[in-house]
Amino acid sequence: MTDAPPRLRPGRPALAASFFLQGAVFALLVTRIPAVQGRYGISDGLLPAFLAAVPVLAGIGTLATERLVVAVRPGTVLRCVQPLVCLALLAVGCGHHLWQAALFLGLFGILVGGLDASMNMLGVSLQHAYGRSIMLGFHAAYSLGGIAGASLAWVGAHTGISLAALYGPVVAVAAPAALVVGHWYVDRDRNGSPSGGRAPDGGSGRSMRFLLPLCLVMTFAYIGDSTVSNWSATYLQDVLHSSDQLSTVPYNAYMATTLLGRALGDLAVRRFGAVRVVRAGTVLAVCGFGVVAVAPGAWAGLAGFTVLGLGLSVLVPQTFAAAGRSAQERYGSGASDAAVARLNIFNYVGFLVGSPLVGGLGAAWGYRWAMVVPMILLSAAFRYAPAFGVAGARYGGGHERPSTADVGRGGDGL
Numbered sequence: 001m002t003d004a005p006p007r008l009r010p011g012r013p014a015l016a017a018s019f020f021l022q023g024a025v026f027a028l029l030v031t032r033i034p035a036v037q038g039r040y041g042i043s044d045g046l047l048p049a050f051l052a053a054v055p056v057l058a059g060i061g062t063l064a065t066e067r068l069v070v071a072v073r074p075g076t077v078l079r080c081v082q083p084l085v086c087l088a089l090l091a092v093g094c095g096h097h098l099w100q101a102a103l104f105l106g107l108f109g110i111l112v113g114g115l116d117a118s119m120n121m122l123g124v125s126l127q128h129a130y131g132r133s134i135m136l137g138f139h140a141a142y143s144l145g146g147i148a149g150a151s152l153a154w155v156g157a158h159t160g161i162s163l164a165a166l167y168g169p170v171v172a173v174a175a176p177a178a179l180v181v182g183h184w185y186v187d188r189d190r191n192g193s194p195s196g197g198r199a200p201d202g203g204s205g206r207s208m209r210f211l212l213p214l215c216l217v218m219t220f221a222y223i224g225d226s227t228v229s230n231w232s233a234t235y236l237q238d239v240l241h242s243s244d245q246l247s248t249v250p251y252n253a254y255m256a257t258t259l260l261g262r263a264l265g266d267l268a269v270r271r272f273g274a275v276r277v278v279r280a281g282t283v284l285a286v287c288g289f290g291v292v293a294v295a296p297g298a299w300a301g302l303a304g305f306t307v308l309g310l311g312l313s314v315l316v317p318q319t320f321a322a323a324g325r326s327a328q329e330r331y332g333s334g335a336s337d338a339a340v341a342r343l344n345i346f347n348y349v350g351f352l353v354g355s356p357l358v359g360g361l362g363a364a365w366g367y368r369w370a371m372v373v374p375m376i377l378l379s380a381a382f383r384y385a386p387a388f389g390v391a392g393a394r395y396g397g398g399h400e401r402p403s404t405a406d407v408g409r410g411g412d413g414l
Contacts, residue, residue, distance in 0.1 A: 007186075008126070008186055011126055011184055012130075012134065014184035015119070015122055015138060016138055016141040017181040018078060018119055018182075019119060019123075019142040020141040020144055020145035021082065021086075021145060024145035024148045024149035024170070025170075026149065027146040027149030028149040028153050028167065029092065030229075031154075032157070032166070036101070036163065039093075048356075050105055053102075053106060053109065054106075054109035055352050056352070057106050057113065058110065058112045058113035058348050059113060059349075061111060061113025061114040064114065065113065065117040065118055069121065073187040074122050075185035076187075078182065078185065079179070079183075081115045082178040083176075083179055085112060086171045086174045087171065088104060089167055089170075089171060090164070091107070092104045093162070093164045093167040094163075094164045122185060123320065124323075124325070124336055125337075126186055128324070128336075133266040133321070135317045135318070139313075139317040140259055140265075143313075146255060150255070152166065210326060211326075211327075211339060211342060214322055214323050214343055215342075215343060216384060217381045217384055218316065218319045218343055218350065219350040219353070220350065221319070221381070222354060223354035223357065224285060224354070226351050226353075226358075228251060228254050230354070230359075231355070231367070232254065232305055233247040233250065235301065236249075239367050239368060240295060240298040241297075242298035243298075257308075257310040257313065258309040258313040260313070261310045261314055265277065265314045265317065265318075275388050278318055278381065279382055280311075281311045281315055281381075282311065282379065282381040284307055284310050284311030285308055285312045285381075286379050288304045288306070289371055289375035291304030292305060293369075293372050315381060318388055320340055320344075323343045324339055326339070354374070358373065361373055
């Protein structure tokens with residue numbers, strides 16, 4: 001396989017570093033929600049509203065980014081937004097009043113929406129320039145950052161240090177690091193795009209109708225992910241009668257196998273194609289939920305969550321890659337950014353729907369039956385796997401290497 005042109009090579013580790021930093025920062029917030037609640041005196045009744053507001057505002061930030069990148073390159077957006085996300089995290093850890101919590105968490109949500117969208121836009125365009133699957137590697141870096149952030153949060157919780165003391169040193173390193181790596185981002189050169197980065201009809205929903213299967217897969221994948229992150233510990237302890245210590249293990253095992261699947265996933269896509277990889281991931285995820293639902297004991301449940309992480313690991317990165325590539329083939333290079341932005345909204349839809357859906361069904365029917373629902377939803381990804389074929393055919397075996405003429409150095413924007 002032909003190596004990437006030299007001018008593209010710094011962009012890959014730089015963007016991977018950005019994914020890592022975002023994974024760590026996001027994990028530091030979500031794993032310390034109880035401490036945030038205690039710091040600001042947020043009641044149990046009000047907390048769900050605060051938590052729901054973050055992904056809603058992130059969706060708004062994503063839509064704003066779709067408009068912004070028509071005139072400003074995604075790399076420029078990412079260079080500006082990522083340090084601000086770090087500062088927003090620090091602000092959450094330093095406030096005292098309820099209105100400050102609302103302001104800082106709201107700001108964090110809007111900025112994260114812009115960050116997620118611009119980061120994945122860069123990943124999709126860089127994969128196109130390389131002519132082979134590299135998108136899963138970026139998301140592996142995000143998973144690794146999440147493990148690092150969650151580990152730091154665990155240390156902070158067990159040593160009793162304040163949020164400000166925990167977040168301060170992290171932000172002091174992460175914010176400057178984001179500025180440094182941003183110099184090496186690789187952006188698409190838009191001079192050759194006749195649409196100027198906009199879909200032919202101005203980006204109307206009609207022109208992006210082909211995204212619907214991918215949007216559904218994205219939603220179902222995040223319903224599955226939020227089920228694990230919010231309910232795995234409760235399920236093991238209350239349904240499978242595990243110890244307190246063992247109930248914390250499933251999510252860690254899930255994160256570890258997610259990292260493993262993404263680290264190896266690009267090789268699998270190059271060897272077998274995206275359609276087969278997505279189908280294999282779907283089968284593993286469905287089987288994982290099935291094992292969890294019928295598990296006779298805690299260790300069987302743990303095995304189910306472990307398999308589930310391996311299966312879900314490939315779906316989200318491949319969904320972004322397929323959306324960007326499909327839009328690009330239909331409408332030109334500029335349409336890829338709009339497709340990624342719109343798809344990213346369904347990340348937050350799945351996150352919003354998953355936890356209350358499983359919680360409500362668990363209270364009504366029991367949590368074993370509740371686990372069947374995300375299993376059924378995820379099985380639809382097998383049916384929609386052909387929608388990944390555009391990206392899979394081009395990147396699966398490394399054939400038909402795309403031209404790199406539409407990619408330019410991202411550092412020019414500073």
